[in-house]
Amino acid sequence: MNMYPPVDTEEIMNCIKCNIKIPPKRLEILPGTKTCVNCSTESPKRGVTVMRGSGDHTWVDLEVLTQEQFEAFEKLEKEKSKKNKGLDKLTD
Numbered sequence: 001m002n003m004y005p006p007v008d009t010e011e012i013m014n015c016i017k018c019n020i021k022i023p024p025k026r027l028e029i030l031p032g033t034k035t036c037v038n039c040s041t042e043s044p045k046r047g048v049t050v051m052r053g054s055g056d057h058t059w060v061d062l063e064v065l066t067q068e069q070f071e072a073f074e075k076l077e078k079e080k081s082k083k084n085k086g087l088d089k090l091t092d
């Protein structure tokens with residue numbers, strides 16, 4: 001019995017306002033969100049760099065988050081860095 005679906009499950013979710021696809025990373029950070037970043041204007045926005053891909057195929061991407069999501073993101077990253085020591089430093 002799994003409490004959570006696998007992380008690589010890409011659920012296709014479209015923004016309820018503009019109908020564009022919501023990025024999987026956003027859904028990962030904020031499960032159940034119904035709007036894309038552009039339509040979510042209630043809170044100030046923060047830009048964060050996120051690692052994408054795995055193994056030899058990783059790249060850094062910029063994700064724009066609301067303040068609320070940013071806090072959730074930071075929390076998520078802290079949990080991750082506890083588990084994966086050394087991956088929390090993404091300078092250059």
Ligand SMILES: [Zn+2]
Pocket residue numbers: 015016017018019020035036037038039
């Ligand atoms: Zn939208």
